[in-house]
Amino acid sequence: MNIDDIFKESLENHESDVNPKIWEHISGEINQVDKSPVWSIGFSKILLAGIGILIVSALCFWTLVPPNKTDSSNLPEQLMDQVNEIEVSGKDQSVAQNLINKKNQQKQTTTSVQKETKNNTVDHVITDRFDNQTKTFKQQANIKDQAYSNPVVDNTKDKTENRSTKNFTQENEEFFSNTKTNSINLFGNLILNKQNKNSYVSLGTRNHITKKTNIKPTEPSLIALEPFVIKRKAQECPSFYKDVWVPYMWTEYGNVFPQRSLEAEAGYEDYLDLRNQYEETQYSFDFAAGFGLKTPYGIFGELGLQYSQIQEKFSFTDPETIKKTQIITIDTLFMDGQIIANSDTSYIDIPGAVTIVTHNKYKFFNFPMMLGYDYGINPNFSIGVKAGAILNFSFRQKGRFVDEDNTPVWFSSSAPDRIEAFTDKISMSFMTGIQATYHLGDVMSFYASPQIKFIPKTITTDSYQIKQTYLNPALTIGIKYSIL
Amino acid sequence: MIEAEDLLQEGFIRVFKNLHQFKFQGSLEGWIRRIMVHSCIKYVTKKINRHELVEFTQENELVEKAIAFSNLSAEDLMKLIQSLPIGYRTVFNMYAIEGYSHDEISKLLGIKPSTSRSQLVKARKMLQKNLAKLQKLVG
Structure with a gap:
């Protein structure tokens, strides 16, 4: 029995008393x-939560914020409560001005007329933001003209609006018949406002019509919509903010x-x-493209495709490596008025001076x-949240x-003697x-x-002893472009 | 002894912290033993003075004498091992008690296999010498 066996037999199953x-x-x-802080619960659970x-x-936000819809059952009252602003062309402004003049000549009792027009170059645009109001406006105008057997010439191409107008005719005839025209004009306000460097003709009223009378209007008001050739630019064009x-x-x-x-x-x-x-x-990066x-x-x-x-950075200073350094010593002597130079070259070894640097990818x-x-x-700016899964x-x-032996090794898939990590x-x-x-614009958006991004599963093989996961903050910038 | 208790404590804490990693493949005892041994090795490799691990250029295998140790208790043998320098003690424990090979010891301790062998030879020499003394004392 050698000495190893003696100790092994005696101590292999030996148990010492422990304090x-x-x-x-x-x-x-x-x-x-057990009382460790919340992050020990695991990032995956926190992230999923x-x-x-x-x-x-x-979803709550979506549910609580209703879409901007017009309730057709209460159109007149709504119209009175709304501030309707419609952009019209320069040509239409002159028409509007004529209407104002006409209105003044007729001395109809109405509300104030304001004019602040300075810029005649106005785009033929009606923003969809005011689609509902515009629609309502035209409907009311048609109704009113119908009441006076003076059909409106609607130059817009939106035939659906004309159709929808009929739905309101019967209901609103009563309204108009009960409206005291001399005191309150349904579309009595014709307001020219300057906003955002463009001229606008705002149609509608800020007045609240709360009283209804039995006096029927005697003549068409200035609200005949005929002169207002409302042109829409890219009416059907989808926009990110619509x-x-x-x-x-x-x-x-x-x-x-x-x-x-x-x-x-x-x-x-x-x-x-x-x-470690x-x-x-x-610093790392990714880029992606896709459809939404x-x-x-x-x-x-x-959905998309992302790279x-x-x-x-792997930086390893090997203590066993030796770097040879050349040292040249030059001795200069003066002898008998002459300069005698003597040079000597020597080499020294500097251990641990070689550092391997590799950029891992x-x-x-x-x-x-x-x-x-x-x-x-607002029409130009929005904020949002997003989340999702990435395959x-x-x-x-x-x-x-x-x-494990503290030796640098390759793990590249192309390396012949690589570690299978x-x-x-x-x-x-x-x-x-x-x-x-x-x-x-209507079709393009820029976002930051x-x-x-959380990668909860190790990117290493199952047999490798170290699990490697990532939680990556990122700042992403991108562009969205409407397909239609 | 205090060091051993500290290591025991540290090892068990590591066991409990990593208990979720035990995959019920193999025995729990073996798994705990492995963690304990690694904890000790980690401690030793930090503390060990590498100059203590003097490498033999030529290995001198001992001609071991058969000595009757029947009257020595396990505690006595433990004390003998504890009297060894840390380098000798570590290699002897790993090789003789835990059953590691020299290649495994060299990897775990970050030394050359030849150094492990030489440390083992020296440990044996010293143990044999001390054993003989103890034997005389015990009688």
Whole structure:
């Protein structure tokens, strides 16, 4: 029996007495672990909860904010309460002015007329923001002219509006018959306002008609709509800030600031420390393009294709490497008035002076599937939230790290003697973010979006001892372009 | 002894923290043992003075003498091991008690396999010498 066997036999199953206080300490430490802060619950659960909250919030918001619709059952009263502003052409302004003059000549009792027109170059545009009001306006005008057997010549191409007018005729004849024309004119206000450097003719009234009389109007009012040739520019064109369906293309670029998380299997904590010691994440990026669809309610969905690249720097100073450095010594002597120079060359070895630097690249092809909600602050600007899942296909990882022996090794898929730490694989990640959108026009929008992208599953192989996941904040900018 | 207790505590805390990683493949005892051993190795590799691990250029295998140790208790043997320098003690424990090979020891401790062998030889020498002394004392 050799000495190894003697010790092994005696000590292999030997149990030493342990101070009971140790168990108390362990118990105390474990309790502290149980009371660890919220982030120990796991980012995946927090992130999923966050996405859920965002989606629920968006749905609530959508439910609580009704779309801008006109209730046709209460048109006259609504019309009185609304401030109707319609842009008309320069030609139409002169017509409007004629109407004002005519109105003054007829000395009809009405409300004030204001004129502040300075700029005659006005686009032939009616923003859809006021579609409902415009529609109502024309309906009322038609109704009124019908009452006086003076049909309106409606030059607009929107035949549906004429049809809808009939629906209101009967109902509003009573209204008009009960309107005291001499004191209150339904469309008595013709207001010329200057707004946003353009001239507007605002039709409608700020007055509230609350009293109805039995006096029937005796003559047509100035409100005959005939002169108002209302022209619409791109009336049917979907716009990102209108309550319509908008199919669109999008493309974006993201500046990614990856936050890596390594988790070691039990017993490999030292190896994890080595990985963290020599590797650091760096600025990364992704870019994507795809299609989206915005609903009239502000909710939008997007599908696309994305390329993503996470970049890290591996920097390893090998203590066993030796760098040879040349030292040249020149001695200069003066001898008998002459300069005698003597040079000597020597080499010294500097250990640990060689540093290996490799830029590791983790590449992904992603298929993002997004759902979001956009809330229009004004016609030019909106804010929103979005969240979704991303199908990741990781491929051709390239780079180096240290193995358990603290030796630099390649893990690139093309390296012949590589460590099998990464492989092509499919996984799922999640993202959420907010976005601010500036509408450059009816068909194009520019947006900036701070986002968080979470890759909960390790990108390493199952057999590799270190799990490698990411939580990547990103700042993304992009463009949406309406297809129609 | 205090160090051992600290390591025991640290090892068990690591066990509980990583309990979710136990996949019920193999015995729980083996898994805990592995964590404990790694905890100790981590401690030792930090503390160990590498200059203590002097490499033998030529290995001198001991001609071990058969000595009757039947009257020595496990506690006595433990004390003998604890009397070894940390480098000797670590390699001897890993090789003789835990059953690691020299290649495994070299990887775990970050030393060369030849260094592991030389440390083992030195540990054996010292243990044998101390054992003989103890044997005389015990009688």
